[in-house]
Amino acid sequence: MNTQSRILRLASAVAACVLVSPSAFAQGLDVPARTLPVPQSVSPQEQKLIAAPLRPGWNVLPKTGEEWKPVADAGAEAIIKGVPGLIERMNVKVEKSTIDGVRVFIVTPATIAPANQNRVLIHMHGGCYVLNPREAALPEAVMMAGFGGFKVIAVDYRMPPEAYFPAALDDGMTVYKSVLKTTNAKNIGIIGTSAGGALVLEMGLRAKQLGLPMLGAIAAGTPMSDVTKVGDTFYTNELVDNVLVSRDGFCDAGTVVYAAGHDLKDPLLSPVYGDFTGFAPTILTSGTRDLLLSNTVRVHRKLRDAGIEAFLQVFEGMSHAHYLRDDTSPETKAAFAEISGFFGKHLGQ
Amino acid sequence: MNTQSRILRLASAVAACVLVSPSAFAQGLDVPARTLPVPQSVSPQEQKLIAAPLRPGWNVLPKTGEEWKPVADAGAEAIIKGVPGLIERMNVKVEKSTIDGVRVFIVTPATIAPANQNRVLIHMHGGCYVLNPREAALPEAVMMAGFGGFKVIAVDYRMPPEAYFPAALDDGMTVYKSVLKTTNAKNIGIIGTSAGGALVLEMGLRAKQLGLPMLGAIAAGTPMSDVTKVGDTFYTNELVDNVLVSRDGFCDAGTVVYAAGHDLKDPLLSPVYGDFTGFAPTILTSGTRDLLLSNTVRVHRKLRDAGIEAFLQVFEGMSHAHYLRDDTSPETKAAFAEISGFFGKHLGQ
Numbered sequence: 001m002n003t004q005s006r007i008l009r010l011a012s013a014v015a016a017c018v019l020v021s022p023s024a025f026a027q028g029l030d031v032p033a034r035t036l037p038v039p040q041s042v043s044p045q046e047q048k049l050i051a052a053p054l055r056p057g058w059n060v061l062p063k064t065g066e067e068w069k070p071v072a073d074a075g076a077e078a079i080i081k082g083v084p085g086l087i088e089r090m091n092v093k094v095e096k097s098t099i100d101g102v103r104v105f106i107v108t109p110a111t112i113a114p115a116n117q118n119r120v121l122i123h124m125h126g127g128c129y130v131l132n133p134r135e136a137a138l139p140e141a142v143m144m145a146g147f148g149g150f151k152v153i154a155v156d157y158r159m160p161p162e163a164y165f166p167a168a169l170d171d172g173m174t175v176y177k178s179v180l181k182t183t184n185a186k187n188i189g190i191i192g193t194s195a196g197g198a199l200v201l202e203m204g205l206r207a208k209q210l211g212l213p214m215l216g217a218i219a220a221g222t223p224m225s226d227v228t229k230v231g232d233t234f235y236t237n238e239l240v241d242n243v244l245v246s247r248d249g250f251c252d253a254g255t256v257v258y259a260a261g262h263d264l265k266d267p268l269l270s271p272v273y274g275d276f277t278g279f280a281p282t283i284l285t286s287g288t289r290d291l292l293l294s295n296t297v298r299v300h301r302k303l304r305d306a307g308i309e310a311f312l313q314v315f316e317g318m319s320h321a322h323y324l325r326d327d328t329s330p331e332t333k334a335a336f337a338e339i340s341g342f343f344g345k346h347l348g349q
Numbered sequence: 350m351n352t353q354s355r356i357l358r359l360a361s362a363v364a365a366c367v368l369v370s371p372s373a374f375a376q377g378l379d380v381p382a383r384t385l386p387v388p389q390s391v392s393p394q395e396q397k398l399i400a401a402p403l404r405p406g407w408n409v410l411p412k413t414g415e416e417w418k419p420v421a422d423a424g425a426e427a428i429i430k431g432v433p434g435l436i437e438r439m440n441v442k443v444e445k446s447t448i449d450g451v452r453v454f455i456v457t458p459a460t461i462a463p464a465n466q467n468r469v470l471i472h473m474h475g476g477c478y479v480l481n482p483r484e485a486a487l488p489e490a491v492m493m494a495g496f497g498g499f500k501v502i503a504v505d506y507r508m509p510p511e512a513y514f515p516a517a518l519d520d521g522m523t524v525y526k527s528v529l530k531t532t533n534a535k536n537i538g539i540i541g542t543s544a545g546g547a548l549v550l551e552m553g554l555r556a557k558q559l560g561l562p563m564l565g566a567i568a569a570g571t572p573m574s575d576v577t578k579v580g581d582t583f584y585t586n587e588l589v590d591n592v593l594v595s596r597d598g599f600c601d602a603g604t605v606v607y608a609a610g611h612d613l614k615d616p617l618l619s620p621v622y623g624d625f626t627g628f629a630p631t632i633l634t635s636g637t638r639d640l641l642l643s644n645t646v647r648v649h650r651k652l653r654d655a656g657i658e659a660f661l662q663v664f665e666g667m668s669h670a671h672y673l674r675d676d677t678s679p680e681t682k683a684a685f686a687e688i689s690g691f692f693g694k695h696l697g698q
Binding site for chain 1: 579584588663
């Protein structure tokens with residue numbers, strides 16, 4: 001082909017690209033198989049997390065609370081082994097307690113930042129509403145207390161088979177109501193990731209339903225904000241996210257057990273469908289490989305459309321909640337620095 | 350299998366998942382072929398854009414400025430056809446002019462918002478440094494003027510084969526320096542998408558190099574902030590983004606022609622490698638299917654790590670710069686509302 005005809009071919013190819021006829025609309029986009037390299041644009045710690053294989057057992061799907069219990073216990077045992085070291089590195093103190101009958105851990109940093117003296121954070125752990133009982137609830141709360149210099153109350157809420165929807169939410173609200181007796185709502189923040197990220201959004205919505213004062217600020221990490229399997233990254237990041245792996249995996253199965261037949265589209269299970277008018281300032285965290293990236297950005301959009309202060313941070317290459325997996329990682333430190341700064345800016349003193 | 354042994358199998362599967370031996374680290378993640386449905390979580394307008402086939406000619410790769418020219422002309426012709434209607438819907442006036450020898454369009458909305466009377470935005474168009482000459486440079490500038498009520502100077506900067514790196518950047522800086530004669534730097538914002546998103550970041554970095562005052566605020570849409578092919582979504586969103594399609598596609602080819610042998614890692618071509626100390630407040634826009642989502646979030650992280658006000662918005666399901674394709678789309682309106690609000694908050698008056 002001579003230069004002239006090559007140029008004409010190029011020109012017509014590009015001219016064609018702006019004309020899309022309706023009949024060309026496909027029902028879906030076929031994407032071929034590919035191998036994704038470990039990106040060089042993240043820290044060595046995050047590279048290690050990205051290079052890990054898909055979570056073993058991601059497609060093992062217990063069907064009842066009784067079936068989940070030993071799964072949760074086994075998983076918790078492994079996590080709890082790492083907790084003492086984390087507590088030491090973060091230089092915090094942990095006391096087991098109850099608040100109005102709800103099991104909690106009070107996590108106190110060696111030094112509470114001066115601005116945080118009259119502030120309290122409530123932490124709701126993740127784990128698909130069925131995992132991370134007892135001290136396995138602690139890692140995010142310990143990191144938040146340590147990195148941010150906040151007092152944190154970690155809620156070890158009831159889960160199947162002990163109790164079902166809305167038990168976890170109720171336990172969170174019980175603690176919030178108790179803290180409200182001694183602390184201004186604007187000085188109270190709540191933080192959680194995954195199911196915990198959904199629970200803190202649900203708590204904000206529930207506070208509105210109950211006529212309670214709105215919290216000061218909320219940190220929702222990669223929230224399970226839509227458990228009806230709606231959301232584009234449920235598809236684009238399927239088998240790319242090495243933690244959750246698939247919308248049809250273990251986490252969905254756990255949520256269905258917790259919901260116990262309740263409508264999954266209820267904003268108290270899928271908070272993206274809630275009314276965010278008057279909601280608290282909210283910081284959202286996700287990653288580019290996160291199966292719940294859509295769940296995260298959709299909540300961000302809804303909050304902004306409701307006129308709410310809402311800050312989104314998305315980490316390069318991260319699958320679901322990688323930022324909770326290695327407290328030495330620069331990405332983890334950056335995530336908690338943003339969250340601490342956001343609480344610092346928006347909570348009352 | 351009885352219930353007891355099923356439970357034990359589940360428990361051991363989950364227990365195993367927290368133990369990852371270093372030898373298990375793969376060199377890459379194999380992802381099977383899949384069909385991505387059009388998500389229901391976006392507007393009908395955005396569904397139409399998502400359902401469009403991959404950009405025809407995405408893998409046609411002109412190799413010289415002379416080869417790009419007819420491609421750019423043909424593409425521009427198609428875009429320019431839509432400009433009069435857009436100007437009418439946005440209710441703006443467009444005047445062709447030059448500023449110190451640089452070709453520009455002055456875009457003035459029918460009503461300049463009172464707060465914006467002493468503010469000016471400079472617009473740098475996209476198109477891989479080789480596309481969208483003349484009035485094809487206008488769509489984003491017209492939307493910004495119309496949706497935001499700002500006066501916008503759209504720069505029709507020099508491109509190959511007329512001129513090569515750093516001509517586009519130089520033209521932007523010439524306009525900035527001219528506007529500085531009559532307008533406080535803090536009242537000047539710059540906006541651009543794709544190559545334009547990179548150019549506005551490059552302008553901020555160049556202002557520092559030249560000892561010019563820093564701009565008031567910057568809006569960088571899905572910036573080509575790393576043209577060295579580093580970035581995880583170059584891989585995860587390859588053949589998923591229906592606009593750019595691939596890191597080895599037309600856009601990369603255009604940039605290489607513009608760079609004309611200059612080091613692609615120079616922050617004036619890959620601004621993610623720049624020093625953002627003292628940078629302007631910056632708003633960044635991307636989408637979950639965007640090939641440049643990593644390019645976008647990496648700049649966000651760098652800005653935040655440098656202590657800069659930086660706001661990230663990521664739209665559900667969007668490929669590269671879909672928000673410029675349909676001014677009737679709710680997502681487009683939301684994107685420009687955020688950008689207008691950000692300029693409103695950070696620009697001086």
